[in-house]
Amino acid sequence: MAVKDNKTNDRKLLNRNLAQMLKGGVIMDVTNAEQAQIAQAAGAVAVMALERVPADIRRDGGVARMSDPKMIAEIQNAVTIPVMAKVRIGHFVEAQILEAIKIDYIDESEVLTPADDAYHIDKNKFATPFVCGARDLGEALRRIAEGASMIRTKGEAGTGNVVEAVKHMRKMRTQIAEVASLLPEQLATYAKEIGAPLDLVRQVAKNKALPVVNFAAGGIATPADAALMMQLGADGVFVGSGIFKSSDPKARAEAIVKAVAYYSDPTILAGVSYGLGEAMRGLDVEGMNEADRLAKRGW
């Protein structure tokens, strides 16, 4: 007969473990129960509940905040897969509210308007797991030190342009390889240079990997984009505006799920890309006003 052994220090591990269960999967942004059901039926491993997808947040402007708990609860009741939701950077009370409604994962997200221009949430204080965006290894390890149990690239959300996600994933992989090649006495200086805690830098050097699961996010719009991120080493992908801003969300959602499972098989990728219809319109990141860039939010 087994006994439950729910020590509080197991939370961190359990929360990292849930992210491990999501590997090889697609997490989709949804704005209502109907979209959540479409996402689940298409094979999403989780949904991100939010009032407006990033492309609409960009278009509308104004302050973007945590979604209404009523809308999140409707989505929780509509599906069996895990439900995630976003809070503003630094807004720990929004996180407390999401924990109170038993959200499965909290995304402290640059897509919403930051609530604190200096500090992120002290995520170690929460029993609920957090995912955070990162552009490079230093940012990822700062978030992990604060208690994040999953990392995603920031990309440039709501653009349908994968270039920034590629940049962030490549940077992260290059830096991990770099750390792994250093001598032990070089690690402290490296940790200082990237602004990361030394103990975590040592862990990365030893394991040649981040201590948590790392997904791709920001600008993924096609099955080929999703497979590109997987071949670059992502553990899975988030698709935000890319699905429900396209001409046929159901078909696109199904195609992206299959592309992520069979990311290294070009024949299957060709098949799932066939006749998919119009992808979301998309924005060029190059000509974008600096102030419109979401990825630079977060410190």
Added chain:
Amino acid sequence: MTIGVLALQGSVAEHLKLIKSVNKKIDAVPVRTVDELASVDGLIIPGGESTTLRILLDEFKLYTPIKVRVEAGMPVWGTCAGLILLANRIEGERPYFGLLDVDVKRNAYGRQIDSFVAEGDFAGMYVGMVFIRAPIITRVGSDVEVLSELDGKAVAVRQNNVLATAFHPELVARDNRIHKYFCQMVENA
């Protein structure tokens, strides 16, 4: 001897690593296609999201080949989502493989905040058990052997060549004893 891990989604790498740690003579390979399935002597269906796994199994035509092999005696082990897919009945939804005479209820302990760890007996070994949004086995058929119990409910079961755990032995990184147990099943099959 080669053990396959169904590699469509979920904790694939963790299972592969632990099987490889059992014994140098045992190889572990990811299984995504019918050809890859044909090359293995036993199959692990890992933790992940069962709704995602069943869609991908259907789409890539793996349902019948897996079912036929297991019915012909190939050992199979499902962890968490794998248990749900193997069960004869799933509360509120259509069963999938129907290869194990148990009823299950998904997410039966609640949401992620209700995930937990436990310790207890598994077939005479004392092991750590990690339950992540785990299912509960609500009924156990008469031909099914209970290998672990928690709060009076079966959490690990075996029916001949079919093994299933509601928890995730692949997440206890330094303990490969349950993987060894499965390798033994494959060896003896």
